[in-house]
Amino acid sequence: MEPPPDVAIIGRDPDALEAFYRQHLPWVRRFVARRVDDPHTAADLTADVFLAVIDGAAGYRPDDGSPTAWLAGISRNVVAGHHRRRAREGRAHARISGRALLDEHSAELLSDRIDGERLARELYRSLEALPDNQRAVVELVAIDGLNLTEAACALGISAGNARVRYHRARKQLQDVLPSPFEVIA
Numbered sequence: 001m002e003p004p005p006d007v008a009i010i011g012r013d014p015d016a017l018e019a020f021y022r023q024h025l026p027w028v029r030r031f032v033a034r035r036v037d038d039p040h041t042a043a044d045l046t047a048d049v050f051l052a053v054i055d056g057a058a059g060y061r062p063d064d065g066s067p068t069a070w071l072a073g074i075s076r077n078v079v080a081g082h083h084r085r086r087a088r089e090g091r092a093h094a095r096i097s098g099r100a101l102l103d104e105h106s107a108e109l110l111s112d113r114i115d116g117e118r119l120a121r122e123l124y125r126s127l128e129a130l131p132d133n134q135r136a137v138v139e140l141v142a143i144d145g146l147n148l149t150e151a152a153c154a155l156g157i158s159a160g161n162a163r164v165r166y167h168r169a170r171k172q173l174q175d176v177l178p179s180p181f182e183v184i185a
Contacts, residue, residue, distance in 0.1 A: 007067050010057035021050060024071055031072070031144055033117040035079045039110030048078045065153025072146055073154035076136070127173070134169040137162050 010017045025046075032045045052074045060070055127135045140151035152162035 007057055007060040007062075007070065011054045017054065020053070020067070024068070027068070027144075028071070028075055029113060030117065031075050032079060033110075033113045034121055034143060036082070037114060037121065039107050039114055041082070042110050042114060043106065045078055045082055048082075049075050052078055066150055069146060069150035069153035072140055072144060072150065073156070076140075076154065127169075130169050130172060134165045134172070137165040138169045138173075141166060 006013075006016060007020065010020050028046050028049050029042070032042045032049070036042050036045065049071075053071065056074060060067070064070070127138055130138065136155055137148075137151050140146045140154055141148060146154065148162045148166060149159045151166075152159045155162065157165075
């Protein structure tokens with residue numbers, strides 16, 4: 001396995017960008033597919049995440065967390081921005097944008113990925129009862145596979161704060177999701 005690329009140079013070095021992209025693309029695809037239900041939108045948001053990575057690479061500081069935690073923060077911001085735009089612009093605009101950019105094969109692959117992540121989206125919807133700050137920690141840890149320290153970094157909070165939020169969320173959800181949630185945690 002090759003060493004992780006120097007994230008700070010991704011914006012200037014095409015080889016570093018390609019290595020980072022290849023290493024993290026599957027994770028970003030899963031992250032986005034759990035949060036949207038349209039393959040065209042998933043493709044657009046995945047591209048937007050990597051554009052934001054290029055734009056923000058120079059500001060990456062390894063002391064703040066791993067590249068994956070940094071990428072999770074960017075991905076959350078991109079997806080949240082999409083949902084805010086979608087609420088403002090309406091469903092019609094969200095369905096139209098970006099469809100001409102995908103060929104039939106790509107749309108089919110994304111559709112399969114979205115179908116494969118259906119259970120995760122159902123879990124995600126069940127988390128809506130949690131306060132936003134607790135839900136964000138649970139999403140990053142239990143759904144996206146980050147550890148609590150990485151989730152804290154992605155959210156810009158302390159690891160202790162992340163542990164408290166995660167514990168409170170687990171306590172609140174134990175009646176709703178006792179078996180799967182305990183296994184994930």
